[in-house]
Amino acid sequence: MNLVLFTFIVLLGFTSYYFGRKKAYTIQSTKKRLTALPQFYGYYLAIWCAIPAFIIFSLWAIFEPTIVKLLILSDYSNQGYLDDELNLLYEKSKALSRGQFTGEITPFIEASAEKYLSLRSIAQSSKVVIVLSAIIASVAYAYKRISSNSRTREPVEKFLNAVLFTASLAAILTTVGIVFSLIFQTIDFFKVIPLFDFVFGTHWYPAKAFVRDSSEALDPTMYSDTFGAVPIFAGTFFIAFIAMCVAIPIGLMSGIYLAEYASTKVRQYAKPLIEILAGIPTVVYGFFAALTVGPFLKELGTSMGLEVSAESALAAGGVMGIMIIPFISSLSDDVITSVPQSLRDGSYAMGATKSETIKRVIFPAALPGIVGSILLGVSRAIGETMIVVMASGLAANLTLNPLESTSTITAQIVVILIGDQAFGDPKTQAAFALGMSLFLVTLCLNIVALRVVKKYREKYE
């Protein structure tokens, strides 16, 4: 229904464009001079068609459900029901009218479901009527108004400018959306679990916090010693550390080699090949780590008399390190190539070899940029999910032994939220609290890293 209406409005828009342009041509044929190109007259009318349609659609989307709910519940409002009961009744009748209701159908609910359906259809048809009449009225008004000396280009361009500006707000809206979706659940979580217990507690067993019957009162003592995030934070940084131990030496050295030593031909082939590593989906790395690297390390360890878990932190971290190599190598490659040639020439003129120049002159000059690229790599390692979910353990051990299994923030979020979630349960909220800490940590790292890199770029430009 809405789709048909929408298509029809789009068609109306095209028609108004056509009429506007036609009017412009008619004016032109009377040898009067136009103030804008004919198509602007068309765009002008089309905008007059779009604006009322947009306004009415949004108003309907915002107010229709509330009004329908009010009208349905007004029948029962004076009969002594509690608000919760009324809400439940409304949800039930809504579900029934969609044919998704599974509970017992009482005549009571059936009646209100029927009412819901009839109200909805009234709302729909009145929407159609109002939208169409509003569009026709506004387009007709605009059509009458445009004449040889009316301005059409300026309003059209202003409108376009407003659209462009709105689009640019999308990034801010996304950030707001992220914070918004995390913050309420996080606050609710900290109402039950004290912040201190979360940040300094050393036991993380969310499985203990089974889904609570929502009618029971919340008993905070039930959750003591359940949501201590220290093992998870430790595991996250530990795995990120292992990953960086692999990624930094390999990534940095390949970046240096590509920037300073490699011939154009080697560079031409090696660079895109290394960057393939960054394009492989993380779930593929996860599969590789779980199926190949984990068992391999276990076997290797057993042959050396060590006890290695099949889901060791070493396997997850190592594979994650491979994934991060290209980030570090291409960023540090960029950074090193942008060091001015004069610094190199100066060093060579003093008799330094190439490696000495790199180690003593170029590396210090490029250091801020390299640090920035490493920080971005760390941020990626901390936020990486699939490798850890598939290759590292899901039980949160507080350990610094790379051969044992540990868990990370991201893995715990997935473990908690996979399957059905009960919003309002501390266990679900814990996932959002973890998400919040992840967001904050990576935000800080990103901002610092981006600033460092930017400063560095400005220095040599």
Place this chain on the structure above:
Amino acid sequence: MNKNKEQLLNKRYKAEQRFRLYGLSAIFMALLFLTIFIFKIFSTGYSAFQKTWLIVPVTFDAELMMLDQNPSKEDLQDADYYDIALKSMADLDPNANEDQENELKRMVSYFFEKEIKNELLNDPNLIGKTKEVYLTASDDLDQVFKGNYPRDLPEDQRRVSDYQLKIFDQLVANGKVESKFNISFFTNADSREAELAGIASSFMGSIFSILVCLMIAFPVAVLAAIYLEEFAPKNRFTDFIEVNINNLAAVPSIVFGLLGLGVLLAIFQLPRSTPLVGGITLSLMTLPTIIIAARASLKAVPPSIREAALAMGASRMQTTMHHTVPLSMPGTLSGTIIGLAQALGETAPLILIGMVAFVNTIPGSPMDPAASLPVQIYIWAESAERGFVEKVSACIMVLLGFLIIMNLFAQIIRHKFEKKWS
């Protein structure tokens, strides 16, 4: 003194060579990982494109099927195929006792009855006759035939019994086992039975998600990039937008999953597990990537183009829309494709919005529950059956194939259509 100098010089040259070697070996290591990786995936995955069939003679006995004389099409649909199916399997070994008959039945897939039914529906004249029918082998025998199964394990640690192996070897010796291209891997939806599981449902889920993502992210990102690059005044607010975009590009993907869960599902009540929600979530993720690419390619259009248009009397909007934006399109498009390729490989946010649900139907619209290719990889990788291991690798090969095609496409657009300004 001179000798000392020479020694020092030698030492420095050696250090130089060593340093160079480190760099070379770092690159070598990175490429070695890549090679091992690709080799491993291909060597475990290629066999999934073949499927093992057992050729079993089936007697279409009208009595056993409870059919009358001259049955109509509906009768054939409703007939009882289980008995003839069971009998034809049991006939493989005339001396089999009841337990062994059961084992014989388990040598073929769970839906062998349906395969026999289809055979008859295709050719109703078969009633009363015997025909050799291709039946899908069970996933374990499939692995045995492909040589991936450890036959020498003690019997109680295997899912295939000695008896089944014996009969199977007889069939192989008689040429009654055949391996053919596995079409059902591409046409079937997911299944709990490894031999029947296919990627069609997750493939469609991926396509729908990517389309939704493209339809939202591309217009918004291009408009935003045009504003920021061509019209935005330089002030603190636009700086703030810029910081936001750069930061969003580096926010972990799982946080976007929490956004989808907390806002799209919990507040807007959009249907769970659907490509619609998945696509919206992915579009928020790809937005910054496309904005950054579009801005870069707008920036690459030389100012002389703009100045020429302005000098001819075009307004700023006309200059942008008629000249700058079309010239920047190749770069923008290739950035968009790369962004979409990233979105196509994304798993974690989709898991959070419920796209891991087991779906055994092929979705027909973005509003139907579905998985996506990477999520399918995750689901199969988590299941213990041996038959799924090669499926995972094959699914990875399909996914990587798509990513390679998309990236090549982006390259081609960039090289073919982008104007080089010098």
